[in-house]
Amino acid sequence: MKYTYKRGFYWLFVYLLLALIPLIVAASGNTPEHRGFWMELGVALGFIGFGMLALQFLFSGRFRKVAPTYGMDNILQYHREIGILAFVFVLTHPVIIFIANSEFLAYLDPGVNLMRAVALYFVTIAIILITASSLWRLTFGLSYERWRLLHGFLSLAILFIGMIHALQVSHYLEPIWKKAATGATFLTYGYLIIHTRIVRPWLSRRKPYRVISGNPERGNCWTLKIEAVGHRRLDFICGQFVWLTIGATPFSLQQHPFSVSSSARDKTLSFTAKEMGDFTASWKDINPGTSVFLEGPFGSFVPEKGKNIFLVMGGIGITPGMGMLRTMRDTKDPRTVVLIYGNINWEEITFREELEEISKEINMKLVHLLEKPPEGWEGEKGLVSRDLLNKYLPDNPEDFMYFICGPKPLMDITEISLRELGIDWRLIYTERFKII
Template identity: 35%
Template sequence: MKPLLLIIAYLAAVTLPLVLSWFFGGPPRLIHQELASGLGILAFSMILMEFVLSGRFKSISNGVGLDVIMRFHQVMARTALGFALLHPFLYRGTPSGGQRPWDPTRQLTITTDFSALFTGIAAFLLLPSLVLLAVGRTHLGYRYETWRLIHGIGALLIALLLLHHTTYAGRYGSQPAMTWVWLAMTGVAVGSLLYVYLLVPLRDKTRPWLVTSVTQLTPKQWELTVKPKGHSGLDYNAGQFVWLNVGHSSFSMKENPFSICSAPGAGPEISFMIKELGDFTRTIGQIPAGTFAYLDGPYGHLTVDGRTEPGIALIAGGVGLAPLIGILRQMRLSGDPRKVKLIYGNRVADQIAFRDELAAQDVVYVLSEPPESWHGETGFIDTALIDRVFLEQELSEWVFVMCGPAIMMDSVEDHLIERGTPTHRILSERFDYD
C-alpha cells in the first residue's frame, strides 16, 4: 500500500496549485491560453516536488526502494520539462503590450513586461540544460560530487526564477492567495536542500566514525571497516546501504552510496565491500586506520527481515555481493532456518570475494571468462541459469534478492515475472540510472 499512498500524495501535491488556481481565478479565457497556464502551473509544482524526490528522505525511499524513487524522479523531471517547453508556445494570439485599462487586475491578459518575463525565459533555457546534464552525466567525465553540486545549485536557481515569474507574470500566480501557496511550496523545496546539505551534515558531525581496517579481498576489491566514535553506532538491517564519506568534512560533497556487507548482529563495527572504480575507490587501499568517516543512513529496502517466505534466493553480480553477504552473515548469526541459494557471477576467477566464507553455502559460481580448469557455470547470469538452479515451487514461493549490473537485474526480473514470481517477492536496488 505504501507505493500507492506515495503516488496519491504526489498527485495531490502537484495538482493542488492547479485546483486552487481554478478556484481563485477570474473569467475563463480561450482554451489554448488556459491550457498554457495549466501546463505552466503543473511544470512548476512538479519541479518543486523534485526536491523532495531526491532519494535522501528515508520515510520515502526506504518504503519502496531508492531505485523506484529515483526512476520516478527522472520520469517526472522529463515530464515537467515537456510541460514547461510547451507552456509559452500555447499563448499564441495573446494580446501583447502592458496592462490594459479595461483589465486592471490582469484577469484577461498576460503581462509582457520584460522584468516579469525575463525570469521565465531564463528558467526556460536553464531547465533543459539541467535535465540533459543529469541524463548524460556518466558520459561527460566529471566527478559525481561536481555534478551533484551543479545539479543542486541549478535546481535551486530554476525554482527561484520560476517563483518570480509565476507570481509577477502569471494570471493565477499573481493572486494573493496563490502567491502564498507558491511561497510555501518553494519553501518546502528549499527546506529539502537545507536538510540534505546543512542539517544532515550537522547531525553527522556529532556522530563520527573511525576507519579500523582496510583489507584487500581481490586484486581490485576491498573491505573497509569503521567503528563509531563516541556513540552507539547505526541501527540498520542487513542489506541496506549508507552514504559514506571518508577523510573529509561532514559537509563535503565527497560521499558515495555503499552497501553494508557486515551483519547488524556482529556488533557496532560496519564493513563495506568496495570495488576500485572512481576517484575515491581507486585510493581505497591507501586509507590509514584512524581516518575519520561519516555515515548518512541507513537507506534501502533490500532486506529480508520480517519476511515469511520459506526460502531466499540471492543473485549477485560482481561487487553486488556486498548487501547479499550481509544478509547471509545476519542469517547465520541469528540462526535463521530458511533455505538459501546464492548465484554469484564475475568476469574472472580472481574476482570472487569471500570464497572461504561462502564455502558452507549453496553457491553457484558463474564466470564469463573462465580458465581452462574451471568446472562451474560459464557465461552470464541469464534466464537459462535461473531455470536450472531454481525449482518451479521455489520460483513461486521464495523471495528473490538481487544486486549487480542493471542489464543482469532487468533480465532476471523480467524472467521471474514471466515464470510466475510475484513482484512483491523480487527485491532489487540500483545505483546507476540513465
C-alpha cells in the same frame, strides 16, 4: 518492505495531490475571467510543471519516509523520468500561451522588461542544461560530483525564478492568501534541498565514526571497517545501504552510497568497494583513525521474516547479499538460501573463501557462474540466462524473495527471466549501483 498495489496507489494519490497544490491554489476562490481553452491550458501546464519540479526535491532528498517504500534506485529512476515530463510541461507552458495570444511574446522582450526577459531566458537554458547533463553526463565529461553540484544549483534557481514569475504575473494569484500559499509551497520544497545538503550533514557531525582497518579483497576491492565514536552505531537491516563521507568534515561533495556488507550482529560496520573512480580508488590510502560520517540507513532490499532467499548477484553486487548471509550465519538462521554469483573468473570472486565457509554453516546452495572459467571447470559458465535460473529455482518459488544486484545486463536479464518463469513481481527486489 512489501510491494503492494494498495501502497502503490496510495503513493500515486499523495504524489498527484502534492504536485497539483499550486494549480489547486490558483484555481480556488474567485478566479479571473476565462480566456479561452488554449490560454488556460498553457497556464495550467505552468502550474502543474512547477508543482512537479518542486516535488523533485522530495525524491532526491533521501527522506526516509519516502525512500524505504520503493528503494532508492527506483525512487531516483522515478525522479529522472518525472523530471523530464515536468520540464516538458514547463517548456510547453509559454509555447502554448504565445500561440494562443501573441501579445505575450512581449515577455521575452528585454526592451519591455529586462529582468523578466533575462529570468525567462535563464530558466529555459537552465532547463535544457539540467536535462541534457542528466541524460548525457559522461558525454559532457562531467564527474558525478560536478554534475550533482550543477544539478542542485540549477534546480534551486529554476524553482526560485519560477516562484517569482508566478507571483509577479499574479493573474491567478489574487488575493494575497493565494500568493502566500504558493510562495510557502515553493519555499517548503526549496528548503528540502537545504535540509539534504546542509542540515543533515551538520546533524551527522554529532555521530561520527572512525576507520579501524582497511583490507584488500579479491576482485580489486577494498573493505573498510569502521566503529562509532561516542555513540551507538546506527541500526540497519541487512541488505540496506548508507551514504558515506570520509574525512574531517561531513560537508563534502564526495558523499557516496554503499551497502553495509557486515553482519547486523557486529558492533562495527564494514563496507567493501570496487575501484570505479577517484573516490573508491582512494580507499586503499585511508588510514585507521580517519573520520567517517554516515547518513542512513536506506533501502528496501531487505529479506522479510519467514521468507527464503534467492540471490542473483554479480561482482561487487554481492555486498548487500554478504550482509544478509553474514547476519544469517551469526543468528543461525534456518532459512534456505540460493546464491547464484556471477563473476569473470575464479580468481576475482570477492569473498570467495568466506562464501564457501558460510555455505557450510547455513542452509545455502552456492552456485558460481564464471564468464571465463579455468581449465577443467565443471560449474556453471557463461552469462546468467533463463535456463540457468530455471535450473536453480526452488520447487516452492512463492516462499522465496528474489534479490538481484550486479551489472546492468545481469540485472535486466534476471529480472525479466524471473517474471517469465512466473515469479510474482512483488517478490523481486533490485538494487542498482549505477543510477546515472
